[in-house]
Amino acid sequence: MNIPQSQSIADGFTDTSINKIYDVIIVGAGPIGLATAVGLRKRGIDNILVIDQTRAFRQVGQVVDLLPNGLKALKYLDERAYQAVKTASLTFTNYQPSEEEKTTAVIEPKLPKPSLEWASKNFQGQKIRAIPLSFDVWFSEYGEGRVSISWYNLQSALRQLLPEDQVKPNHRCINVVDEPELGCIRIDCVSSASVEANPYAYWSDQQNNHDTQSQNSDSAPQPSLTKSFRAKLIVAADGINSTVRKILYADSSNLAFATPEYSGFAAISCREIPDIPQEVRSHIEEKFLAGSPIITVANYDLSNRAFSETPRMLLMNRQSMGYLLHVAVPLESVSGKSGSDLHNLGLQELEKAGFPQVLQELVELSPPENILQRPYYIHRAAIDETILPSWSAGRVVLVGDAAHGMPPFMAQGANQGLEDAMIMTTLITNIAQENHWDNQQAIASAFDKYERLRRPFMEYIQQATLTQFPNSSNQAWQEYSNKVYSRNFEEITSELLV
Numbered sequence: 163m164n165i166p167q168s169q170s171i172a173d174g175f176t177d178t179s180i181n182k183i184y185d186v187i188i189v190g191a192g193p194i195g196l197a198t199a200v201g202l203r204k205r206g207i208d209n210i211l212v213i214d215q216t217r218a219f220r221q222v223g224q225v226v227d228l229l230p231n232g233l234k235a236l237k238y239l240d241e242r243a244y245q246a247v248k249t250a251s252l253t254f255t256n257y258q259p260s261e262e263e264k265t266t267a268v269i270e271p272k273l274p275k276p277s278l279e280w281a282s283k284n285f286q287g288q289k290i291r292a293i294p295l296s297f298d299v300w301f302s303e304y305g306e307g308r309v310s311i312s313w314y315n316l317q318s319a320l321r322q323l324l325p326e327d328q329v330k331p332n333h334r335c336i337n338v339v340d341e342p343e344l345g346c347i348r349i350d351c352v353s354s355a356s357v358e359a360n361p362y363a364y365w366s367d368q369q370n371n372h373d374t375q376s377q378n379s380d381s382a383p384q385p386s387l388t389k390s391f392r393a394k395l396i397v398a399a400d401g402i403n404s405t406v407r408k409i410l411y412a413d414s415s416n417l418a419f420a421t422p423e424y425s426g427f428a429a430i431s432c433r434e435i436p437d438i439p440q441e442v443r444s445h446i447e448e449k450f451l452a453g454s455p456i457i458t459v460a461n462y463d464l465s466n467r468a469f470s471e472t473p474r475m476l477l478m479n480r481q482s483m484g485y486l487l488h489v490a491v492p493l494e495s496v497s498g499k500s501g502s503d504l505h506n507l508g509l510q511e512l513e514k515a516g517f518p519q520v521l522q523e524l525v526e527l528s529p530p531e532n533i534l535q536r537p538y539y540i541h542r543a544a545i546d547e548t549i550l551p552s553w554s555a556g557r558v559v560l561v562g563d564a565a566h567g568m569p570p571f572m573a574q575g576a577n578q579g580l581e582d583a584m585i586m587t588t589l590i591t592n593i594a595q596e597n598h599w600d601n602q603q604a605i606a607s608a609f610d611k612y613e614r615l616r617r618p619f620m621e622y623i624q625q626a627t628l629t630q631f632p633n634s635s636n637q638a639w640q641e642y643s644n645k646v647y648s649r650n651f652e653e654i655t656s657e658l659l660v
């Protein structure tokens with residue numbers, strides 16, 4: 163993989179003083195870029211800059227579950243970040259301890275309410291297993307808890323721990339250039355009304371863009387400014403549609419892996435179904451929901467492979483009843499589709515899989531105009547045993563979704579990204595302590611360690627996501643959970659320092 167070498171500053175770019183060379187520039191102020199920045203500052207590396215293409219930070223994005231491995235990594239990065247995220251999470255925001263709990267909490271850990279769980283049920287409505295939703299239950303099992311938090315609140319909680327002038331919105335990285343004569347990398351940024359759309363991270367009904375992730379849909383155009391920055395290292399955390407990845411992979415044997423691949427899976431969702439007849443509602447409530455705000459229904463009697471190919475329905479009953487279907491379908495059947503096409507596709511898939519009649523009726527009742535689709539994309543950690551798309555080149559390294567974005571079925575995207583941030587922060591701290599900023603070999607060896615540690619684990623997580631092997635039995639579920647959530651990161655990171 164190559165980074166283009168500098169010829170001259172591109173026309174029209176305002177070059178920042180070449181005397182100003184940051185130690186680290188992080189491209190992307192999503193959760194992983196910000197967590198990396200927080201972790202670096204905590205270790206005394208504060209000559210850093212985070213840039214993001216968003217015009218302004220504002221409320222966008224889905225809810226993300228942070229599980230014990232992600233929270234352990236966050237705590238390792240900075241205890242303050244861990245506390246801030248916990249406080250901003252949905253798990254803790256609405257929780258008001260009773261007077262009795264306030265007085266007993268110190269002596270006795272709070273016991274979770276029995277209904278605080280997310281059950282997986284088969285077509286007969288029998289519970290196959292249940293994931294506790296309570297922080298404390300996870301904490302007692304895996305040594306760390308679990309929280310749900312909106313993407314924006316996660317971003318805000320981390321951003322607020324950084325000085326305002328170190329996080330620059332309105333800077334879209336469009337170019338990465340090696341400047342060996344200066345011993346650094348230059349990135350060129352624009353801020354313009356024509357921010358590139360991200361086709362890999364949208365909810366869409368194709369008629370009006372229900373994009374929940376993009377922060378770039380402001381209609382007010384702004385003048386296009388261009389600016390360049392330099393750094394010893396670039397950490398690219400610019401998400402699944404990473405520009406930096408495309409630049410690194412251009413003109414290389416990795417070209418085919420520059421943009422994400424369709425994973426084979428998509429979501430079809432309808433969050434609000436008005437006018438559900440009482441008998442349908444009661445039937446679903448009694449047989450499936452049984453008082454829970456969310457459950458998953460699927461055919462748990464199938465073998466792994468067949469299970470991953472069969473639809474899974476997340477049934478939600480909050481302000482109103484709704485669903486999210488995960489289906490294995492060709493890209494053409496969802497991409498660009500809306501309304502009745504999605505409605506029919508959802509119904510066909512449920513019928514083919516023999517879903518209970520009452521759940522088919524629920525989908526039948528969903529107004530086509532409320533139905534959204536989202537194809538899921540992936541950057542495979544390994545294409546096969548011999549093709550392993552590299553996550554770094556020279557002074558540039560990919561982390562988070564830019565390296566290994568994937569569908570959210572095991573709720574691990576952000577959690578794995580936080581593990582990347584933990585490892586990367588430790589390795590960069592090493593480089594700083596040894597003053598190896600100009601030692602290309604030390605940098606290459608650090609990035610090599612990162613890949614050797616993280617890639618095999620990502621292969622495992624992506625395999626679990628795509629094949630759903632942890633769902634094959636309670637034992638498989640338990641093994642997967644122990645392997646992912648119980649690791650001791652202090653041990654792993656101390657090995658990196660050797």
Ligand SMILES: Cc1cc2nc3c(=O)[nH]c(=O)nc-3n(C[C@H](O)[C@H](O)[C@H](O)COP(=O)(O)OP(=O)(O)OC[C@H]3O[C@@H](n4cnc5c(N)ncnc54)[C@H](O)[C@@H]3O)c2cc1C
Nearest residue numbers: 190192193194215227335400401562563570573575576577
């Ligand atoms: C429906 C859904 C549910 C999910 N649920 C979970 C879950 O429960 N648990 C979990 O762990 N994960 C979950 N995920 C995955 C999780 O959201 C991602 O893995 C996580 O957000 C990745 O973080 P990131 O910082 O790497 O990238 P992103 O969150 O994509 O952030 C990238 C940032 O880079 C910026 N950027 C992009 N291009 C440029 C550029 N050229 N220049 C400058 N800035 C740029 C973007 O504006 C953005 O701020 C879910 C994802 C989806 C879609």
